[in-house]
Amino acid sequence: xxxxxxxxxxxxxxxxxxxxxxxxxxxxxxxxxxxxxxxxxxxxxxxxxxxxxxxxxxxxxxxxxxxxxxxxxxxxxxxxxxxxxxxxxxxxxxxxxxxxxxxxxxxxxxxxxxxxxxxxxxxxxxxxxxxxxxxxxxxxxxxxxxxxxxxxxxxxxxxxxxxxxxxxxxxxxxxxxxxxxxxxxxxxxxxxxxxxxxxxxxxxxxxxxxxxxxxxxxxxxxxxxxxxxxxxxxxxxxxxxxxxxxxxxxxxxxxxxxxxxxxxxxxxxxxxxxxxxxxxxxxxxxxxxxxxxxxxxxxxxxxxxxxxxxxxxxxxxxxxxxxxxxxxxxxxxxxxxxxxxxxxxxxxxxxxxxxxxxxxxxxxxxxxxxxxxxxxxxxxxxxxxxxxxxxxxxxxxxxxxxxxxxxxxxxxxxxxxxxxx
Numbered sequence: 001x002x003x004x005x006x007x008x009x010x011x012x013x014x015x016x017x018x019x020x021x022x023x024x025x026x027x028x029x030x031x032x033x034x035x036x037x038x039x040x041x042x043x044x045x046x047x048x049x050x051x052x053x054x055x056x057x058x059x060x061x062x063x064x065x066x067x068x069x070x071x072x073x074x075x076x077x078x079x080x081x082x083x084x085x086x087x088x089x090x091x092x093x094x095x096x097x098x099x100x101x102x103x104x105x106x107x108x109x110x111x112x113x114x115x116x117x118x119x120x121x122x123x124x125x126x127x128x129x130x131x132x133x134x135x136x137x138x139x140x141x142x143x144x145x146x147x148x149x150x151x152x153x154x155x156x157x158x159x160x161x162x163x164x165x166x167x168x169x170x171x172x173x174x175x176x177x178x179x180x181x182x183x184x185x186x187x188x189x190x191x192x193x194x195x196x197x198x199x200x201x202x203x204x205x206x207x208x209x210x211x212x213x214x215x216x217x218x219x220x221x222x223x224x225x226x227x228x229x230x231x232x233x234x235x236x237x238x239x240x241x242x243x244x245x246x247x248x249x250x251x252x253x254x255x256x257x258x259x260x261x262x263x264x265x266x267x268x269x270x271x272x273x274x275x276x277x278x279x280x281x282x283x284x285x286x287x288x289x290x291x292x293x294x295x296x297x298x299x300x301x302x303x304x305x306x307x308x309x310x311x312x313x314x315x316x317x318x319x320x321x322x323x324x325x326x327x328x329x330x331x332x333x334x335x336x337x338x339x340x341x342x343x344x345x346x347x348x349x350x351x352x353x354x355x356x357x358x359x360x361x362x363x364x365x366x367x368x369x370x371x372x373x374x375x376x377x378x379x380x381x382x383x384x385x386x387x388x389x390x391x392x393x394x395x396x397x398x399x400x401x402x403x404x405x406x407x408x409x410x411x412x413x414x415x416x417x418x419x420x421x
């Protein structure tokens with residue numbers, strides 16, 4: 001079953017009808033995927049090695065963590081896609097391969113053994129790792145599993161692939177959409193992992209995206225960055241930016257559209273579809289925050305500029321005090337106003353309004369920077385729901401932004417208190 005049809009109007013008269021469809025990273029033409037347990041993780045019931053493969057060499061783009069400490073896979077991937085080309089994604093979970101003296105050597109060795117089975121150059125593999133930082137990583141499990149991993153590749157393998165990249169995640173993050181570029185049907189789909197150590201300032205924890213649109217790598221990178229700024233960069237679970245964050249995309253070009261090589265309606269159409277898929281993944285990551293019971297969406301309106309709108313939205317969903325209040329269904333709106341006040345934004349506090357909203361209704365709690373009378377019972381009813389909107393109006397400006405986070409619970413501390421041991 002597909003989601004409702006969405007229609008976008010673009011420059012130069014281009015129109016694109018976009019709809020969500022079944023599937024994820026193998027929905028686009030030319031892609032197969034697989035996942036299995038190779039031994040990176042002690043629990044044999046958990047898959048820990050994923051592969052996504054394209055039938056042809058693709059245009060490629062990626063964006064990475066801004067943490068000064070970067071995992072070895074990021075360093076290797078940067079070199080591999082310096083020419084804007086790649087043909088496969090390889091990812092292990094259970095070990096981040098970060099802060100290891102031989103990390104780059106091991107990442108290259110992992111690529112080499114899989115590339116041999118695929119029959120492609122190892123430089124055409126995008127590699128990623130996720131898990132514990134600072135633990136030695138061993139190549140032998142990947143070497144042993146490579147033949148089976150390649151043999152299992154199929155159009156139905158996306159579920160196994162997403163399972164294999166998960167760590168503390170409790171559910172899959174996957175999405176796919178279909179859209180048109182000048183009468184040609186194109187698809188874009190992706191999988192992501194992320195539950196804790198999430199405060200991206202570039203992309204997200206790990207996200208692998210495929211499309212069959214024909215688009216040059218330079219345009220692909222621009223679309224990816226634009227989409228990330230509106231989606232993954234607006235997510236915060238706990239304020240920590242991981243060392244291994246990466247979002248990468250491969251474009252097979254098999255949809256047969258006129259190749260996108262620059263600005264215009266076709267690039268706009270692609271960027272909109274990509275953003276829709278990444279927004280769905282971003283919401284899934286926020287909802288699945290470690291120990292979380294609630295998805296929090298902060299919608300800011302009336303900002304003087306886009307930068308201010310984003311800063312305020314991100315400040316609110318990043319506030320640990322506010323997140324704790326949401327866990328307790330406590331309408332402590334002062335914590336919202338506090339976050340608005342310290343955000344690096346152009347704000348007149350005397351014009352700020354705040355309201356809480358969910359399927360249970362809406363409660364206005366602040367007008368003009370001052371509290372208003374409201375029913376605590378009604379507010380508690382609104383905040384007890386699993387999805388909550390925080391509506392912040394900054395006055396008469398024309399700009400807005402949305403950010404996503406989750407509540408802060410006792411279980412977050414339990415999960416992270418013994419994560420390594």
